[in-house]
Amino acid sequence: MAAESKGCKGLFDEVIDAGLCTLCGACTGRCPYLAYYQGRIALLDNCTRIDEAQCYDYCPRTHIDMNAISQKIFGVQYSDGEIGNTKEVLIARSTDANITEKAQYGGVVTTLLSLALDEGFIEGAILTKTSDGKTPSPFLAQAVNDILQCAGSSYMACPVLERYNQIPEDNSDKLGIVAMPCQVLAVAKMKANPPANRASIDNIRLVIGLFCTWALSPQNFYQFLKENLDLSEVKKFDIPPPPANRFDIFTASSKTSFPLEKIRKFTMPTCAYCLDMTSEFADISVGSVEDIEGWNTVIVRTKIGAELMEMAKKKGKLQIDKLPSASLAHLKEASLLKKKRALNEIIKRSGDRNNLIYVGLSTKLAEKILE
Amino acid sequence: MTKKQLMKDPLNLVITGVGGQGNVMISLIIGNAFVRDGYIVTVGETYGASQRGGPVMSHMRISKETQYSPFIPDGCADIILGMEPVETLRMLGRYGNPRVITIINPRPIYSIDVTGGHAEYPDLDKLVEIVKELSAQTWIINATEEAQKMGSPMFANAILIGALIGSGVLPLDKKSVEPVLRETFPKEIEANLVAFNKGIKFVKS
Amino acid sequence: MANIEIDAPGTSQLFIGNEAIARGALEAGIGFAAAYPGTPSSEILGSLAQIAKKMNIYAEWSINEKVAMEAAAGASYAGIRSLAAMKQNGINVVSDFLANLVMSGTGKGGLVLVSCDDPSAISSSNEQDTRPIAKWLDIPLVEPGDFQEAKDMTKWLFDLAEELGTLCMLRSVTRIAHARGNVKLGELPNKQQKAYFEQIHDLKNVMPTRYIPIPSPVRHLFLHAKMDKALEKFESSLFNRYIGPDRADLLIITCGSCWLYSQDAIEALKLRDRVGILKLGTLWPLPEKFVMEHLNKSDKVLFVEEIDPFLERSVMELGGSFPPKAIRPTFYGKRSGHINAYGELNPDMVIKAVSTILGLTYKARDADYGKKAEAVAKSNVPERSMTFCAGCPHRATFWSIKNALKLDGHDGVVTGDIGCYSMALGPAGFFQVRTMHCMGAGVGVANGLGKLGQFGFNQPVLAVVGDSTFYHATIPALINGIYNQSNFILIILDNSATAMTGFQPHPGTGMTAMGEPTKVISMEALCRSLGARVEVCDPFDLNNTTAILLEMMAEGGGAKVAIMRRQCELVRAKKEKPPYKVRVDAERCIGEACGCDRLCTRIFLCPGLIWDKKTGKSKVDEVICNGCGVCVDVCPQGAIIKEAA
Helix, strand or coil, rough: CCCCCCHHHHHHHHHHHHCCCCCCCCCCCHHHHHHHHECEECCCCCCCCCCCCCHHHHHCCCEEEEEHHHHHHHHHCCCCCCCCCCCCCEEEEEHHHHHHHHHCCCCHHHHHHHHHHHHHCCCCCEEEEEECCCCEEEEEEEHHHHHCCCCCCCCCCHHHHHHHHHHCCCCCCCCEEECCHHHHHHHHHHCCCCCCCCCHHHHHHEEEECCCCCEECHHHHHHHHHHHHHCCHEEEEEEECEHHHHHHHHHCCCEEEHHHHHHHEEEEEHHCCCCCCCCCCCCCCEEEECCCCCEEEEEEHHHHHHHHHHHHHHCCEEEECCCCHHHHHHHHHHHHHHHHHHHHHHHHHHCCCCCCCCCCCCCCHHHHHHC | CCCCCCCCCCCEEEEEEECCCHHHHHHHHHHHHHCCCCCCEEECCCCHHHHHHEEEEEEEEEECCCCCCCCCCCCCCEEECCCHHHHHEEEHHHCCCCCCCCEEECCCCCCCHHCCCCCCCCHHCCCCCCCCHHEEEEEEEEEEHHHHHHHHHHHHHHHHHHHHHHHCCCCCCHHHHHHHHHHHCCHHHHHHHHHHHHHHHCCCC | CCCCCCCCCCEEEEEEHHHHHHHHHHHHCCCEEEEEECCCHHHHHHHHHHHHHHHHEEEECCCCCHHHHHHHHHHHHCCCCEEEEEEHHHHHHHHHHHHHHHHCCCCCEEEEEEEEEEEHCCCCCCCCCCCHHHHHCCCECCCCHHHHHHHHHHHHHHHHHHHHCCCEEEEHHHHHHEEEEEEECCCCCCCCCCCCCCCCCCCCCCCCCCCCCCCCHHHHHHHHHHHHHHHHHHHHCCCCCCCCCCCCCEEEEEECHHHHHHHHHHHHHHHCCCCCEECEEECCCCHHHHHHHCCCCEEEEECCCCCCCCHHHHHHHHHHHHHHCCCCCCCCCCCCCCCCCCCCCHHHHHHHHHHHHHCCCCCCCCCCHHHHHHHHHHHHHCCCCCCCCCCCCHHHHHHHHHHHHHCCCCEEEEECCHHHHHHCCHHHHHHCCCCCCCCHHHHHHHHHHHHHHHHHCCCEEEEEEHHHHHHCCCCCCCCHHCCCCCCCCEEEEEEEEEEHCCCCCCCCCCCCCCEEEECCCHHHHHHHCCCCCEEEEECCCCCHHHHHHHHHHHHCCCCCCEEEEECCCCHHHHHHCEEEEEEEEECCCCCCCCCCCCHHHHHCCCCCCCCEECCCCCECCCCCCCCCHHHHHCCCCCCCCEEEC
């Protein structure tokens, strides 16, 4: 089914005003009418494009033909597996203590990016940087030191793709990007149907996707943080793997924990409608590992992803192992659960089992997930 | 040579353009020249807010008899000096008549309505044709273009004054206007006199 | 402005009405003039100020009309002939003082008030007839019917004002004030006035008996005696006259510019021998006997006057004085609907009224030509909306205001005020301004909005005022906001001039009306002294301006001030060459494509940028562009290039 473009008004009607916006930044940064500001997408003026617009086309919450995109990225139909198309599922951790100290878990993302940059595989990386005020914003890292500064997560949504959109059209630097599943989807949409009047999407050579169950709304969560903590002291946020069920906030000398329930009300409403836990269209997807502290789960999905992992192994940058089968089973279970929940929410919203809103899945596959 | 007479009393001259083009300056120069030659002149101007990019017009009523009002009654213009093409047509629509003589500078100034896409600026050639059709006599003077060649679009005013004088429709000659030009442009008088004489030449060729 | 001081009695000059009034004041031996600029009145003080030093008079741009009038009264008390001039709105500002001044009486120097009304509100927020204030407050009122009268009447009015010891008022309208016509000059006086405030000093230290409105009933009685004396003068005034046949089919009663329209109409209809015109120059107190004498000229009477039915009502009040058996004429005018009771008039409207009453048909031009000309003009002439000049700092300011409000996302409200920036009600300022009333009202309205938090109001409130307006009328409102902790941002659009009315100086400019350097009353120092947070922005720095506004909105808590400082482009352009040469790189311009959608020509709307339909690209109109370079930062493609000129 060919996706129908509906322009900026369609984007607002179906996504932004409908509460489905992921704040991925795919629509901002280049368009002069749309702007990201403090957890919202603002419409600065009326755009007359009602039947064709890139803001609508690349939004990860407008129609996505999963098969078409899978064909583009992997050369095959959309996988019916729980964690998408994979080459290998591994665990890994950085061999560099400087990295593991700052990183969320095993420091794999930082290590891979640093390596890619050192080896000239990429010339820059679009990342999320958490400011001193603890608000995340997109950042183009062009040196290893820049990458290190972006290690760790704030768990808040951040318009990472805005930074890609801002790159001048005539810039041909090879880039990496670290993105949430929704952002990876937007990149995949762009790869399937390259944007006009922006730097070439083919310049993005490496997409590292993160695992995500949900993201926090910058607007509400930031307000909560500000009311409860001295933000300038905060060093790191963490959600330890289940069954911890808490949100930890570290300062240099202390740790504050909130029950996850208290935090969950600040999640983005759109996350309830997201099927993707493992960034299925990335080159490499990275997350935590249940029960194995200090390591990352790494899903290698593409040839490029495999090459990079191989290089990291060869150069001794990463310590790599197989993911224990029990952990893999857990991962698959969690991922499938997210898909099921999301599909149920989507059907509840549309009121029609055949209307999956933005998700372009075959009815057969949808029914299989819902089983 | 005897002094020429007004072709009609009162002689109704409309000067039109866009705010900032120099309407008031032209009407002031022509008006002063007439007053010095012993005429009774009334000039009505659009002023104030409409100065900011809006349509502007000066109504000049020239008489030997009495002080006329600053408004030319509808349909009663004798001469229209149009510094901008659609504004010339706007004036013809309201003040034109089969006897009207028109001098037009065919350089468009687009309104924000046109630029913004809320209004259409007509094809220039078609526009000039309409102006010709509605006028007993039409002079087309590329004043802005010529002025730009001289270094500043503001010289268009002196060119148009030259054209108006050169056309012979007013009982004014170079000698009546030159001293007023000298007083109006004390600094750039040489260039303005060149422009003025160009205008006279254009209208005669 | 014309040289109003030329000493060439008997020669004719081409003056606008305002210059004629100023010349009349000079011929009357005026010593003191004060005004606040306001179209269509500004050139009265403007032309006096320009020659003040040379003619040894004093002229000032006062902070507002009330102060101007009070200052002029002060000069009158010291024996100096003085004048205050203002537009119709100024009369409202000054009315409290006037209501007391008429009771107190003026000094030895004649005191004249000139009020210029703006029918159709061509350059005003409102349309208002100020003649009724003369009736309301008992002020002798005159109105010139042409340019010569504007001069002659002004001169005469000083004599009258001095003789009566009361304020006299001259009303003018746009089409006299701002139209040009012949004025034959009179003699200029050569005697120097001496100022002295006379006081009564005696041992009992008595209360002053002059220059105070009390005891009011007694003062009121004196005032009525003055008005009786004025009436006596008016009955024989040569500014009132009749032209036309002894017995007319129609009698027009008119005044002001309508006198010219009425003559034009009669001329166009060729009715000189059938229609008479009774032209009144002295309007209040109405010269009743003179009017009654002429009322029997016709059994049909048409009142031709602008805005209110002032003469119409006043003459009809005379009805009671008609002899019992006299035939009453039929009255036509605003009450009958033959003349509009709103908007300005013109000869065609009078032609129409007269033709209707007399059952005539009038044809100005060949009917076929007329139809065709109207039709082609209608279908080919595009609208031409007003806008800020190319390079105007206000466009940049409202761009940032718009973006800041949209980014903030709390549906912020902008209250507006009086000046060029009133155009921000429309596309020039991206439709940002929501309220507009009189000078200073926007800040007052913001004061109210900013106190509604307890009712759940959380919209940011931004009040925009010009620099001159700031000094004129907003300072008490700002103090009120700071004192009562109202939550709003006062945005002062400081373009260093009273731009709308012709770049007159104000207390922030460091220059007097007479061109003398003086102290700058710093608006930021003033606001800071009141305890307000003050930020000064360059509106051409769009990003910084937007960021500061966002930050101030987020901060909340009481009145704050943001000053947008950039000189008026028209003032700058007079002194310097454009800073940049600006062009559009057609290669980079993506026009209507996604990612732009013609932002610069469709939304930003600077007249210096035009849309080339043929190429589908934007283009700089070199004739209009002033080279400010702001559009360079608006273009999302970096397709607009500025190079140092």
